Amino acid sequence: MSVKLKYQGVLDLGETLGIQNGNVEEVDGVLKVSGVAGTPHEKNLIWDKIKEAGGELPSDIEAHIEVADDSVYHRHTVASGDTLGKIAKQYYGKAGKYTAIFEANTNILKNPDVIHPGQELVIPNL
Template sequence: MKAKYQSVLELGQQLEIKEGDVKEENGVLHVSGIAKNQYEKNLLWDEIKKIGGDTPSDIMADIRVADTTIYATHTVEKGETLGKIAKHYYGNAMKYTAIFDANTDILKNPDVIHPGQILTIPNL
């Protein structure tokens, strides 16, 4: 079972899931841990569903979230815009205003962001 869900386990390591635990019992893989934020939890669930379908019966995952006050954090890379970042996290570029509003302590203009800035991606 671990081999089937190896990509989930590897993603958990990449995301530095805290208090991670993996065990197999009666043909079911039990995984648990604490993701930094909801976005990282969603990434893990997306990977689980990619392998096992929408309601996999051979894996039980208990992934908690350390910080529920935000959706994610994002480090700006060269060439990004708030619209592109909003599209990535929310699927809608027009939600860039939510990201701007959550970061007015470091952003003064929604059209001006710089590589290396760490932005809060708010819950919607």
């Protein structure tokens, strides 16, 4: 199996996320990828996908992923059925961290129990 084929899921995710200035080349059996992710969360998603395909310390891929906006962890557009707890669980692994999201968005949120589809929330760095 070619290295590029092995990491095709990484390349597909990069395309889905809209990684900017992406570059991919295979040199001597090592896949070299680079680009600019929008947020730290997107960069983490890429690294998680790399580890999923190649293990914890893969030697057949070199990735240089920069981040365009590291002032926030991510920006999340509220979907129907979302709650701050559910969003906190998605990004931080703990629903109880919803208060950090609420505090970062008091400019548009007045009550942590009331969010609406279409609102764009800042997911702060913790």
